[in-house]
Amino acid sequence: MATRTASRPHEVAVLAMEGVVAFELSTPSRVFESAHEKDEAPHYRVRTCSLDGEPVRTSSDFRVVVEHGPELLAEADTVIVPASFELGPVFTDGRLTPELERALGFVRPGTRVVSICTGSFVLAAAGLLDGRRATTHWRYTDRFRQLFPQVLLDPDVLFTDDGEVLTSGGVAAGIDLCLHIVRRDLGSAVANHVARRCVVAPWREGGQAQYVEVAVPEPGASGTAPARAHALEHLADNLTLGLLAERCGMSVRTFTRRFREETGQSPVQWLLVQRVHRARRLLEQGELTVDRVAHAVGFGSAASLRQHMHSVLGVSPTAYRRTFKAVD
Structure with missing residues (x-):
């Protein structure tokens, strides 16, 4: 559970570096600050800092003014490092800049540390991912492996959870990871409520492989779309x-x-x-038994459906139905 008392919310500090990706910089505040109603005490407090307390240029056409310097990291229960396009030596030879090294020195032992997209390069350069399972944006996996062979890189997943150190793939995968953290801290009902408030899926199937750029088929070549269309119409077969x-x-x-x-x-x-995706929809409707849902989507038995839903989503059909029927 997140470190939180009646008088103090769980403190989240987001480190904004030069060239920070604006979308990913704002993701933690949007997700975590949606984890409570207006009249409730907040579960999280999200604050942003920079390496020197000065405004930071983003990857877009604007700068952000932050209220805190790196000393804020010493107060955090969770530190989040989003992607930046100007990490210099971190991408060149896997070394932290002196400013980054000083900033990360404020992070207390035992603090939960999170990266979004290529923020994982910073955690790896700091030695925080040595011997741990981690991921990054699929476009940079080869470079990551070259620089940090001691990290157990898994390029196919949307995010990884290694206890106090968590990493995500690119952009939207940061949302998936923040929702996972909410689910881990506060339970599925709260995480699903946050997902609906943010108009995103509570979790997504598959990994980054489905987003990797592929060669465009040559003109006139017959693709596999007819097979996919047929399959979607005959999943029970x-x-x-x-x-x-x-x-x-x-x-x-x-x-x-x-x-x-x-x-x-x-x-x-x-x-x-x-x-599994079709089974989710049927379970949310709540009209069929788990066994009938299994047959309707081609798994054949409730036991098979349970096995596959757990492998893809990490939950059983019964738990999934209970969670979503409980959310308005």
Whole structure:
């Protein structure tokens, strides 16, 4: 649970560096400050600091004025480092600048430390990710591996949670991570309420692979879209690779390769996610039993549905239905 008392909210400090991505700088305050109603004591207090307490130029066409210098980090229960496009030596040779090293020196032992997107480069350069599982934006995974081979990089996930150190992929994955932190601190009901208030999904299926840029198919080439369209209309059926490949006039080997190129996932992975997604919608409607939902989406049994929902979402069908039926 987050460190919070009746008189003191959980303190979150966001470190804004030169070239900070404006969207990611504002993500923590938007998510965490939505975790309470107007007449309730706040669960979190989010404040922003810079390396010297001076205004910071963002990646957009404006600067932000901050009220605090790096000393604020000493008061934080959670420190968040969003992405910046001007990290200099951190991207060049994996070293912290003297200003960053001084700032991070204010972070107390035991403080929860979080990165959004390429903010993970800062945590890695500080040695905070050594031997830990972490992620970053998929565009920078090769560079990250070169600079920080001691980090257990997982480029396929939206975020990682290694206890007191958490990292996320790019941009919107920062929202996913902040919602995960709210869920971890305050429970699913509060996190789902925040997600609805922010008009975002409480969690997203799959990982970063589905967002990786892929080559555009050559003109006239037959893609795998017909197979995906057929699958979505017949999720309850036995959708074999042979059947799907035949819909596209391809061999199974060619179909599998083309499918991964176009979606970033194997046909089996993609089909699993689509079935879980359809199961979520049916569970939210609350009209079918878990067993009937399982058959309706092609899993065959309630046990199979439970296994796959847990692997994709981390929750059981019953827990998912209970959570969403409890939220207006």
